[in-house]
Amino acid sequence: MDQQAKFAEIKSLQERLAHLEREVQGLTAGERGTAVVWTPPKYYTAYELMGGMVLGLIAAGASLLFNVIGSLMVGQHPLELIRVYLTFPMGEQALTLENGFALAAGVCLYLITGMVGGIPIHMILGRFFKNANGAVRFIAASCLGVGVWLVNFYGFLYWAQPMLIDGHRWIVERVPPLVAVATHLVFAWTMLAAHRWGEFVPYETRRN
Numbered sequence: 001m002d003q004q005a006k007f008a009e010i011k012s013l014q015e016r017l018a019h020l021e022r023e024v025q026g027l028t029a030g031e032r033g034t035a036v037v038w039t040p041p042k043y044y045t046a047y048e049l050m051g052g053m054v055l056g057l058i059a060a061g062a063s064l065l066f067n068v069i070g071s072l073m074v075g076q077h078p079l080e081l082i083r084v085y086l087t088f089p090m091g092e093q094a095l096t097l098e099n100g101f102a103l104a105a106g107v108c109l110y111l112i113t114g115m116v117g118g119i120p121i122h123m124i125l126g127r128f129f130k131n132a133n134g135a136v137r138f139i140a141a142s143c144l145g146v147g148v149w150l151v152n153f154y155g156f157l158y159w160a161q162p163m164l165i166d167g168h169r170w171i172v173e174r175v176p177p178l179v180a181v182a183t184h185l186v187f188a189w190t191m192l193a194a195h196r197w198g199e200f201v202p203y204e205t206r207r208n
Contacts, residue, residue, distance in 0.1 A: 048123050051198030056118015059190035060111045066186045070179070081183070082106040087170035088161055095170070114187065117148055121191045122198055130199075137192060145188025149180055 067081040077083060086094035086106045097103060121144050129140050157171050 047200040048126055048198075049119055051126075051200070052119035052122030053115040054118075055122055055191055055194050055198045056115040057111055058194055059118055059187045060114020062190040063114070063183050063187040064107065064110055067179075067183055079103050079107070081175070082110060084171055084174050085110060087168075087174075088157070088165065091165050092168070092170065095174075117187070118191055120144075121148070121188060122195065125192065125195050126199060138189075141188045141192035142185060145184040146181060148188070149184040152184075153180060 064081070068078045071078050071080045082103055083094050083097050083106070086097060086102070090097075090102075094102075094106075121141070124144060125137065125141065129137050132140070153172050153175075158169060161171060162169050
């Protein structure tokens with residue numbers, strides 16, 4: 001084999017190797033240099049759902065802490081809010097509850113509820129107010145917090161609790177409106193403050 005034939009064979013082998021490398025990397029010969037992108041370029045719904053749940057958990061913890069401090073300041077049981085909320089499944093006996101396990105379960109239910117409630121707030125802020133200025137985002141978060149309170153208390157609990165538990169509305173009646181609104185605002189404001197942590201940013205954008 002002469003020198004020219006050897007060079008030709010080396011070139012052929014190099015081309016074959018390059019073709020095999022492209023196949024291993026999920027590329028075709030006609031798409032060389034084009035990486036396979038699995039992440040959505042703009043809005044990643046599954047990521048936003050998970051982000052809303054995590055941030056909702058944080059916000060629920062902040063709103064519960066707000067209520068614990070407030071209850072201690074006015075001489076009430078530190079978990080008075082949990083007691084009142086537990087009247088929904090337990091009835092009036094929850095108002096004098098001292099059982100640590102039951103109160104702990106109530107705290108867990110409160111946090112889980114916050115995880116669920118955090119999803120729509122996070123998704124709305126991310127979808128419709130992502131590029132808004134701080135003042136607009138603050139107003140939007142405040143409106144969402146008040147809206148969640150209205151839906152929770154007067155769209156659901158107002159009619160559901162008396163229908164299921166002896167005709168009483170302990171939650172709506174025993175949680176002062178100002179306290180209820182403040183609790184939901186603290187929740188929404190915490191969601192707003194932590195919102196950037198849960199935003200989806202495509203890898204390509206971060207890389208560039």
